[in-house]
Amino acid sequence: MPHELELKHIEPVTHNTNRFVFDRPEGYEFRPGQATDLALQKDGWEDEKRPFTFTSLPGQGHIEFVIKSYPDHDGVTEQIGRMSVGDRVVIDEPWGAISDQGPGIFIAGGAGITPFIAILRARLSEAGSLDGYRLFLSNDCEKDIILRHEFEAMPGLKIDFLLSEEDVEGIHYGRIDGDFLDHQLTDFRDTFYVCGPPAMEDAVVDLLKERGVESNRIIREEG
Numbered sequence: 001m002p003h004e005l006e007l008k009h010i011e012p013v014t015h016n017t018n019r020f021v022f023d024r025p026e027g028y029e030f031r032p033g034q035a036t037d038l039a040l041q042k043d044g045w046e047d048e049k050r051p052f053t054f055t056s057l058p059g060q061g062h063i064e065f066v067i068k069s070y071p072d073h074d075g076v077t078e079q080i081g082r083m084s085v086g087d088r089v090v091i092d093e094p095w096g097a098i099s100d101q102g103p104g105i106f107i108a109g110g111a112g113i114t115p116f117i118a119i120l121r122a123r124l125s126e127a128g129s130l131d132g133y134r135l136f137l138s139n140d141c142e143k144d145i146i147l148r149h150e151f152e153a154m155p156g157l158k159i160d161f162l163l164s165e166e167d168v169e170g171i172h173y174g175r176i177d178g179d180f181l182d183h184q185l186t187d188f189r190d191t192f193y194v195c196g197p198p199a200m201e202d203a204v205v206d207l208l209k210e211r212g213v214e215s216n217r218i219i220r221e222e223g
Contacts, residue, residue, distance in 0.1 A: 003028060004041065005063065007087045015143050017068045017111070018081065019055075022089070024063045030054050030094035032118035035221075037095075038065075040079055041088035050076045053114040054094070057122050063091075066146060068111040098221050101191050103132025107176060107204055109196025110139055113146050115221070116193065120154060129156035136184070138162040138176055138196070160184065176200075178207050188212055193219045 005022035013019050030036070037049040056064035069081030098115045100123055106116050116135070124130055133156065139145050141163060151159055162172040162180070174180060181188075188211045194204050205218055 002090045002092055004088055004090050007083055007085055007089070008062070010083060010085065013066055013146055016070070016081070017066060017146055020065045020067060020080070020083070022063045024061055028063075030058060031099055032057065032122040033098040033100065033115045034094040034096035035115070036091045036093065038089050038091050040076065040083075041090060042079065045076065045079060046090075048076050049092070053096070053118070055114060055117040055121075057118060057125065066114055066117060068146070096221060098193065098195065098219055101219055104134075104191030104193060105185070106133065106135045106193045107196075108135070108137050109176075109200040110144065111146070112196030112201070113137055115195050117147065120151075120157065124154055130154050131156040134158040134160070136160045136162065136176060138164065138200075140164055141166040142168050142171065176204055178210070181207060181211070191217050191219065195220060
């Protein structure tokens with residue numbers, strides 16, 4: 001069942017990423033890590049649905065998305081970056097297989113961090129600490145890191161930022177490859193959560209399987 005929402009608040013998160021807040025429809029339920037298909041209520045864009053992950057928590061009275069825009073692309077995310085308070089969107093029912101399966105290693109590339117935002121927020125709200133949770137977050141440049149300060153302030157969460165196109169003191173320079181994983185992890189018996197651009201996801205999953213990680217310990221969005 002489609003739901004029409006009005007944009008109540010928008011604020012920048014990075015130079016090309018914004019936080020969008022909408023009223024939550026009565027009875028609309030979702031789990032941390034899930035997404036929905038969203039379309040703009042704007043001439044010529046009503047049929048252009050795209051998937052976006054909820055970054056708000058199920059018990060909150062609003063719906064939040066953190067969305068990266070690509071101004072050089074004439075597409076939906078570019079149009080979303082132009083939205084103003086009062087603009088409207090339509091969302092479908094929630095979907096998605098990424099969910100909190102307990103402590104483990106979260107590996108995200110760029111905007112692939114979004115499913116993990118609500119998962120980590122929810123676990124922190126319930127437990128008061130993220131002991132046993134570790135985050136590897138890869139981006140091109142330091143300015144691209146989404147919600148960096150929030151992650152750094154989460155008690156118990158161990159974080160490793162990586163930059164592939166900028167060498168910054170105190171941040172790993174390079175990509176998430178086999179050498180990086182072997183250097184950072186003493187064993188591969190954890191649960192692994194993976195989300196990012198498709199090529200990056202597939203490469204990381206292959207690396208994990210090469211190191212003996214069974215498919216049932218790799219949490220990703222299939223299909």
